[in-house]
Amino acid sequence: MQERVIFKSRSLPYLLVAPQIIITLIFFLWPAAQALYQSFLIEDAFGFSSEFVWFENYQMLFEDPYYIDAFLRTGLFSLAVAGLSMSFALVLAGFADRVIKGALIYRTFLIWPYAVAPALAGALWVFMFDPTLGIWTYFLKFVGVDLNYKLNGNHAMTLVILAAAWKQIAYNFLFFLAGMQAVPRSLIEAAAIDGASPMRRFWTIIFPLLSPTTFFLLVINTVYAFFDTFGIVHSLTSGGPAKSTEILVYKVFNDGFIGLDLGGSAAQSVILMAIVISLTIVQFRYVERRVQY
Amino acid sequence: MVENRRFLRIVTHIVLILGIAIIAIPIWIMLVGASHDGVRMLQVPVPLMLGDQFWVNFNAALFGTGLEGTETAPVWLMLLNSLIMALSITFGKIIISLLSAFAIVYFRFPMRMLCFWMIFVTLMLPVEVRIIPTFEVVANLGMLNSYAGLSIPLIASATATFLFRQVFMTIPGELVESARIDGASPMRFFIDFLIPLSRTNIAALFVILFIYGWNQYLWPLIITTDQANYTIVMSIKQMLEAAEQSPVWNIIMMTALLAMLPPVLVVILMQKLFVKGLVESEK
Numbered sequence: 001m002q003e004r005v006i007f008k009s010r011s012l013p014y015l016l017v018a019p020q021i022i023i024t025l026i027f028f029l030w031p032a033a034q035a036l037y038q039s040f041l042i043e044d045a046f047g048f049s050s051e052f053v054w055f056e057n058y059q060m061l062f063e064d065p066y067y068i069d070a071f072l073r074t075g076l077f078s079l080a081v082a083g084l085s086m087s088f089a090l091v092l093a094g095f096a097d098r099v100i101k102g103a104l105i106y107r108t109f110l111i112w113p114y115a116v117a118p119a120l121a122g123a124l125w126v127f128m129f130d131p132t133l134g135i136w137t138y139f140l141k142f143v144g145v146d147l148n149y150k151l152n153g154n155h156a157m158t159l160v161i162l163a164a165a166w167k168q169i170a171y172n173f174l175f176f177l178a179g180m181q182a183v184p185r186s187l188i189e190a191a192a193i194d195g196a197s198p199m200r201r202f203w204t205i206i207f208p209l210l211s212p213t214t215f216f217l218l219v220i221n222t223v224y225a226f227f228d229t230f231g232i233v234h235s236l237t238s239g240g241p242a243k244s245t246e247i248l249v250y251k252v253f254n255d256g257f258i259g260l261d262l263g264g265s266a267a268q269s270v271i272l273m274a275i276v277i278s279l280t281i282v283q284f285r286y287v288e289r290r291v292q293y
Numbered sequence: 294m295v296e297n298r299r300f301l302r303i304v305t306h307i308v309l310i311l312g313i314a315i316i317a318i319p320i321w322i323m324l325v326g327a328s329h330d331g332v333r334m335l336q337v338p339v340p341l342m343l344g345d346q347f348w349v350n351f352n353a354a355l356f357g358t359g360l361e362g363t364e365t366a367p368v369w370l371m372l373l374n375s376l377i378m379a380l381s382i383t384f385g386k387i388i389i390s391l392l393s394a395f396a397i398v399y400f401r402f403p404m405r406m407l408c409f410w411m412i413f414v415t416l417m418l419p420v421e422v423r424i425i426p427t428f429e430v431v432a433n434l435g436m437l438n439s440y441a442g443l444s445i446p447l448i449a450s451a452t453a454t455f456l457f458r459q460v461f462m463t464i465p466g467e468l469v470e471s472a473r474i475d476g477a478s479p480m481r482f483f484i485d486f487l488i489p490l491s492r493t494n495i496a497a498l499f500v501i502l503f504i505y506g507w508n509q510y511l512w513p514l515i516i517t518t519d520q521a522n523y524t525i526v527m528s529i530k531q532m533l534e535a536a537e538q539s540p541v542w543n544i545i546m547m548t549a550l551l552a553m554l555p556p557v558l559v560v561i562l563m564q565k566l567f568v569k570g571l572v573e574s575e576k
Contacts, residue, residue, distance in 0.1 A: 007399050007469075007479040016396035017408050019389040020449055026434075027446040028415045031426035038426065092312045095305045108564055109313040114571075115556035117508035117526045123549050124319045126533055127326055127542060135322060138338045169316060174568060198301060227421045231510040235530050249421045256425045257515065265425055272422040280417045 078225030089172030122235030153244025326546030382506035497570030
């Protein structure tokens, strides 16, 4: 590769990176290091002194049935959100890929939920599924479902999953559609001439060629479900009833700010960081292949 | 489309319209909620069609003193706060990322790779996972309840830096060479060439970052305790809590509508830039 043309200056580059680096150091790296450090400490009940305990906080976490539950719940939650949202988006993208007239209008009406804040999505769900006033609660009574997400943990979880998946459809739709439009038309035409039906063409040509996109979206959706759904859980259920919708990010917040268990919350933070780091590495290692057909 | 089959075409449009309808139902219900009077919204079943109280609720929500029984600020003030926060985050991220990408691509200096990796690491440290120590830092710096506290801790951006780095690397070296021969200083080159050449990327990123900034929830929630600094998105939780005692759903839904309108309008009106920004920023 050819050497890039560069400017020569001793101090200017440092001045240029300074704002970014200073903010990174103060608000990203230092707090992350603090979280790591605090995760090895246990404070006494009054916050006067703290003791260095090595991995005791972590040990306590993994012996805590609530934490194990929250872990499993988060896994299940992200699988459900990714599965639901991606399959819905895949169907819509499959059909939208066929449309020539009005394609832009369809796209406009399918992508806007991306812009709705998670907390607002939660608020909409509260209104629609309110145990006494909600319009869906009213309709569901006719089919014999007595919906009450404030008392029934399964109902609450279902609602959180629906809200989270709803918000993510737009994103998945756009990437699936872009992936489909990158499939060479000649392949599809050749298959059509050989008499393959649209359904068959989708499953034997388009879907296999989409696998890099699908994999990429799976990672992105997992990250989304793990970290960006805090607002939905907080505004819709506050983790309840009886912790039935308490996912990991919510638990970090709740144990730290409400429960004031700093060491335990810091240990949870560190575990979450490890999860983001591994997801990011997976994304960066495989994302390159995304558009190679 | 490969073949021209009437039946298939009709099915295609029906499926898409159904999809749009399913996605839009929550918004329809919200609009209905925002267009009836408060009393009507307490009778089961709640209406399914739009009412005629839309502008009454609009005025009550926007210029009223907030919900009775809550401690939220007036909605117009919270909208203003959200706007200031969103714009500060957006411009902050774009400016510092442009500068650092410029340094990394066009200069060779000791610790260049260290800077690069430090910026990269921020990608792996979303605010959700380091929430308490970050809060402590901001508290120690005396930045609680301020616009600076709302925006500055969020403006480091690996994504934007990498995006601009890629854009700059596609700019031919001859251009830099000729600018240098003509005696342009590095900053002149940056302002006269790099910024204009990357303006569509800047615009696309602006759309994505504005949505990101406007929709911040957890961060404003923990660092603002003074009503004067509340943002509209975080206030919705307090309204929902107040709704447990006195559900004024017409006002709550109107507030929610006002809170989601700016980013939604940005997506709809700048759709092309939005799609470009979304695809580019995920590379």
